[in-house]
Amino acid sequence: MDYYQKTYQRWYNLFSKVYDPFMRLFCFLFNGGFGGKQRFHELIIKWIDPQPGDKIIDICCGTATLVMMLYEKQNGIGEITGIEISFAQLRIARKKQKHERPFIIQGDARYAPFADNYFNKSVICGALHEMPQEVRSTVLSEAYRITMPGGKITILEHNKPNKKWKAWLFDLMERVNPEYATYKSLLKSGLINEIEQANFKIIKTDTIFREFFQIVLAKK
Protein backbone atom coordinates (compact mmCIF):
# COMPACT_ATOMS: atom_id res chain seq x y z
CA MET A 1 0.00 0.00 0.00
CA ASP A 2 1.45 3.40 -0.93
CA TYR A 3 1.12 6.64 1.05
CA TYR A 4 -1.98 7.73 -0.84
CA GLN A 5 -3.81 4.45 -0.26
CA LYS A 6 -2.90 4.41 3.44
CA THR A 7 -4.17 7.99 3.88
CA TYR A 8 -7.45 7.06 2.27
CA GLN A 9 -7.98 3.93 4.30
CA ARG A 10 -7.29 5.85 7.49
CA TRP A 11 -9.48 8.83 6.60
CA TYR A 12 -12.48 6.82 5.45
CA ASN A 13 -12.19 4.41 8.39
CA LEU A 14 -13.35 7.45 10.36
CA PHE A 15 -15.44 9.38 7.86
CA SER A 16 -17.41 6.45 6.41
CA LYS A 17 -19.32 6.11 9.70
CA VAL A 18 -20.93 9.50 9.15
CA TYR A 19 -20.63 9.80 5.37
CA ASP A 20 -24.26 9.06 4.42
CA PRO A 21 -25.80 11.02 7.35
CA PHE A 22 -23.45 13.94 6.58
CA MET A 23 -24.54 13.96 2.93
CA ARG A 24 -28.20 13.75 4.01
CA LEU A 25 -27.77 16.73 6.36
CA PHE A 26 -25.81 18.74 3.78
CA CYS A 27 -28.49 18.13 1.15
CA PHE A 28 -31.25 18.89 3.65
CA LEU A 29 -29.66 22.25 4.46
CA PHE A 30 -28.70 23.28 0.96
CA ASN A 31 -30.90 21.33 -1.40
CA GLY A 32 -34.43 22.06 -0.36
CA GLY A 33 -35.03 20.11 2.87
CA PHE A 34 -36.27 16.53 3.07
CA GLY A 35 -35.47 14.41 0.04
CA GLY A 36 -32.56 16.72 -0.89
CA LYS A 37 -30.07 13.86 -1.19
CA GLN A 38 -32.42 11.87 -3.42
CA ARG A 39 -32.98 14.93 -5.65
CA PHE A 40 -29.25 15.57 -5.81
CA HIS A 41 -28.55 12.05 -7.06
CA GLU A 42 -31.50 12.15 -9.45
CA LEU A 43 -30.07 15.25 -11.07
CA ILE A 44 -26.72 13.52 -11.56
CA ILE A 45 -28.55 10.52 -13.04
CA LYS A 46 -30.27 12.82 -15.55
CA TRP A 47 -26.82 13.84 -16.78
CA ILE A 48 -25.67 10.22 -16.95
CA ASP A 49 -28.86 9.29 -18.81
CA PRO A 50 -28.76 5.53 -18.16
CA GLN A 51 -30.36 3.37 -20.82
CA PRO A 52 -31.22 -0.33 -20.75
CA GLY A 53 -28.18 -2.30 -21.83
CA ASP A 54 -25.66 0.37 -20.83
CA LYS A 55 -22.47 -0.72 -19.15
CA ILE A 56 -21.81 1.96 -16.56
CA ILE A 57 -18.96 2.34 -14.10
CA ASP A 58 -19.06 4.56 -11.03
CA ILE A 59 -15.40 5.28 -10.32
CA CYS A 60 -14.73 5.94 -6.60
CA CYS A 61 -18.31 4.95 -5.78
CA GLY A 62 -18.07 5.51 -2.01
CA THR A 63 -21.04 4.00 -0.17
CA ALA A 64 -22.63 3.20 -3.56
CA THR A 65 -25.81 5.30 -3.30
CA LEU A 66 -25.53 6.28 -6.97
CA VAL A 67 -24.65 2.74 -8.03
CA MET A 68 -27.83 1.43 -6.39
CA MET A 69 -30.00 4.13 -7.92
CA LEU A 70 -28.54 3.54 -11.39
CA TYR A 71 -29.15 -0.17 -11.02
CA GLU A 72 -32.80 0.40 -10.11
CA LYS A 73 -33.27 2.85 -12.99
CA GLN A 74 -31.80 0.37 -15.43
CA ASN A 75 -34.03 -2.40 -14.16
CA GLY A 76 -31.29 -5.01 -14.33
CA ILE A 77 -30.86 -4.73 -18.12
CA GLY A 78 -27.20 -3.89 -18.56
CA GLU A 79 -24.30 -3.72 -16.19
CA ILE A 80 -23.61 -1.31 -13.36
CA THR A 81 -20.26 -1.50 -11.58
CA GLY A 82 -18.75 0.52 -8.76
CA ILE A 83 -15.08 0.62 -7.83
CA GLU A 84 -13.99 1.93 -4.44
CA ILE A 85 -10.66 1.93 -2.62
CA SER A 86 -11.82 2.20 1.01
CA PHE A 87 -12.79 -1.02 2.79
CA ALA A 88 -14.83 1.00 5.29
CA GLN A 89 -16.88 2.70 2.53
CA LEU A 90 -17.33 -0.70 0.88
CA ARG A 91 -18.70 -2.27 4.05
CA ILE A 92 -21.51 0.31 4.02
CA ALA A 93 -22.01 -0.08 0.27
CA ARG A 94 -22.37 -3.85 0.60
CA LYS A 95 -25.09 -3.47 3.24
CA LYS A 96 -27.17 -1.76 0.53
CA GLN A 97 -26.62 -4.63 -1.88
CA LYS A 98 -29.52 -7.07 -1.94
CA HIS A 99 -28.24 -9.27 -4.78
CA GLU A 100 -24.97 -10.16 -6.47
CA ARG A 101 -25.56 -7.22 -8.83
CA PRO A 102 -24.73 -4.39 -9.18
CA PHE A 103 -21.04 -5.29 -8.97
CA ILE A 104 -19.13 -3.38 -6.31
CA ILE A 105 -15.46 -4.07 -6.26
CA GLN A 106 -12.61 -3.00 -4.04
CA GLY A 107 -9.82 -1.43 -6.02
CA ASP A 108 -7.73 1.59 -6.81
CA ALA A 109 -9.11 3.54 -9.77
CA ARG A 110 -5.53 4.26 -10.84
CA TYR A 111 -5.28 0.61 -11.81
CA ALA A 112 -8.86 -0.16 -12.88
CA PRO A 113 -9.12 -3.93 -13.50
CA PHE A 114 -11.20 -3.65 -16.69
CA ALA A 115 -10.52 -4.13 -20.38
CA ASP A 116 -9.97 -1.15 -22.68
CA ASN A 117 -13.23 0.41 -23.95
CA TYR A 118 -15.36 -1.85 -21.73
CA PHE A 119 -17.94 0.69 -20.48
CA ASN A 120 -20.08 3.00 -22.56
CA LYS A 121 -20.69 5.38 -19.66
CA SER A 122 -18.53 6.31 -16.70
CA VAL A 123 -19.03 8.56 -13.71
CA ILE A 124 -16.69 10.16 -11.17
CA CYS A 125 -18.66 11.85 -8.46
CA GLY A 126 -17.05 14.10 -5.85
CA ALA A 127 -13.76 12.23 -5.71
CA LEU A 128 -11.15 14.08 -7.79
CA HIS A 129 -10.81 17.04 -5.40
CA GLU A 130 -9.50 14.65 -2.72
CA MET A 131 -6.65 13.39 -4.89
CA PRO A 132 -3.20 14.83 -5.50
CA GLN A 133 -2.71 16.07 -9.06
CA GLU A 134 -0.73 13.03 -10.24
CA VAL A 135 -3.42 10.68 -8.89
CA ARG A 136 -6.22 12.69 -10.58
CA SER A 137 -4.39 12.56 -13.85
CA THR A 138 -3.90 8.77 -13.64
CA VAL A 139 -7.52 8.19 -12.59
CA LEU A 140 -8.79 10.31 -15.50
CA SER A 141 -6.50 8.48 -17.94
CA GLU A 142 -7.79 5.14 -16.64
CA ALA A 143 -11.38 6.38 -17.01
CA TYR A 144 -10.52 7.28 -20.60
CA ARG A 145 -9.00 3.87 -21.26
CA ILE A 146 -11.99 1.88 -19.97
CA THR A 147 -14.63 4.09 -21.64
CA MET A 148 -15.44 3.07 -25.21
CA PRO A 149 -14.96 5.47 -28.14
CA GLY A 150 -18.05 7.66 -28.33
CA GLY A 151 -18.83 6.76 -24.71
CA LYS A 152 -19.55 9.45 -22.17
CA ILE A 153 -18.22 10.44 -18.79
CA THR A 154 -20.09 12.50 -16.19
CA ILE A 155 -17.94 14.21 -13.59
CA LEU A 156 -19.26 15.98 -10.55
CA GLU A 157 -16.86 18.08 -8.53
CA HIS A 158 -16.82 20.66 -5.81
CA ASN A 159 -17.05 24.18 -7.11
CA LYS A 160 -16.11 27.39 -5.37
CA PRO A 161 -19.29 29.50 -5.41
CA ASN A 162 -19.13 33.16 -6.43
CA LYS A 163 -21.01 34.58 -3.42
CA LYS A 164 -18.62 35.46 -0.58
CA TRP A 165 -20.44 33.67 2.28
CA LYS A 166 -20.90 30.54 0.20
CA ALA A 167 -17.26 30.55 -0.85
CA TRP A 168 -16.25 30.94 2.82
CA LEU A 169 -18.49 28.05 3.91
CA PHE A 170 -17.21 25.95 1.08
CA ASP A 171 -13.59 26.61 1.94
CA LEU A 172 -14.30 25.67 5.56
CA MET A 173 -15.76 22.32 4.52
CA GLU A 174 -12.82 21.60 2.27
CA ARG A 175 -10.49 21.90 5.24
CA VAL A 176 -11.74 18.60 6.63
CA ASN A 177 -10.29 16.80 3.61
CA PRO A 178 -7.31 14.57 4.35
CA GLU A 179 -5.34 16.87 2.09
CA TYR A 180 -6.79 20.35 1.76
CA ALA A 181 -4.00 21.03 -0.69
CA THR A 182 -5.49 18.64 -3.25
CA TYR A 183 -8.68 20.66 -3.52
CA LYS A 184 -6.62 23.83 -3.92
CA SER A 185 -4.54 22.24 -6.65
CA LEU A 186 -7.68 21.20 -8.57
CA LEU A 187 -9.05 24.73 -8.31
CA LYS A 188 -5.76 26.06 -9.61
CA SER A 189 -5.40 23.79 -12.60
CA GLY A 190 -9.12 23.72 -13.40
CA LEU A 191 -11.43 20.71 -13.68
CA ILE A 192 -12.24 21.23 -17.37
CA ASN A 193 -8.57 21.60 -18.16
CA GLU A 194 -7.71 18.31 -16.43
CA ILE A 195 -10.59 16.47 -18.14
CA GLU A 196 -9.40 17.74 -21.52
CA GLN A 197 -5.83 16.76 -20.72
CA ALA A 198 -7.10 13.19 -20.34
CA ASN A 199 -8.34 13.52 -23.96
CA PHE A 200 -12.07 13.72 -23.25
CA LYS A 201 -14.06 16.26 -25.31
CA ILE A 202 -16.34 18.46 -23.24
CA ILE A 203 -20.03 18.30 -24.27
CA LYS A 204 -21.57 20.53 -21.61
CA THR A 205 -21.00 21.82 -18.12
CA ASP A 206 -23.05 23.58 -15.46
CA THR A 207 -23.05 24.49 -11.80
CA ILE A 208 -25.69 22.87 -9.62
CA PHE A 209 -26.78 22.79 -6.00
CA ARG A 210 -26.45 26.54 -5.31
CA GLU A 211 -23.14 26.50 -7.21
CA PHE A 212 -21.54 24.14 -4.68
CA PHE A 213 -20.89 21.64 -7.46
CA GLN A 214 -19.80 21.70 -11.05
CA ILE A 215 -21.05 18.96 -13.32
CA VAL A 216 -19.43 18.09 -16.63
CA LEU A 217 -20.48 15.77 -19.43
CA ALA A 218 -17.69 14.78 -21.79
CA LYS A 219 -17.11 12.28 -24.56
CA LYS A 220 -14.27 9.95 -25.51
Ligand SMILES: C[S@@+](CC[C@H](N)C(=O)[O-])C[C@H]1O[C@@H](n2cnc3c(N)ncnc32)[C@H](O)[C@@H]1O
Ligand atom coordinates in the same frame (compact mmCIF):
# COMPACT_ATOMS: atom_id res chain seq x y z
C1 LIG B 1 -16.15 12.11 -1.39
S1 LIG B 1 -16.25 10.40 -1.67
C2 LIG B 1 -17.46 10.32 -2.97
C3 LIG B 1 -18.12 8.97 -3.01
C4 LIG B 1 -19.23 8.81 -4.01
N1 LIG B 1 -18.75 8.95 -5.37
C5 LIG B 1 -20.36 9.76 -3.74
O1 LIG B 1 -20.67 10.57 -4.61
O2 LIG B 1 -20.95 9.69 -2.66
C6 LIG B 1 -14.75 10.00 -2.53
C7 LIG B 1 -14.54 8.52 -2.60
O3 LIG B 1 -13.47 8.22 -3.50
C8 LIG B 1 -12.78 7.09 -2.99
N2 LIG B 1 -11.46 7.03 -3.64
C9 LIG B 1 -10.48 7.94 -3.52
N3 LIG B 1 -9.41 7.57 -4.27
C10 LIG B 1 -9.75 6.42 -4.89
C11 LIG B 1 -9.08 5.58 -5.80
N4 LIG B 1 -7.84 5.84 -6.22
N5 LIG B 1 -9.72 4.48 -6.25
C12 LIG B 1 -10.98 4.20 -5.83
N6 LIG B 1 -11.66 4.95 -4.94
C13 LIG B 1 -11.06 6.07 -4.48
C14 LIG B 1 -12.74 7.37 -1.50
O4 LIG B 1 -12.42 6.26 -0.73
C15 LIG B 1 -14.17 7.89 -1.28
O5 LIG B 1 -15.07 6.87 -0.94
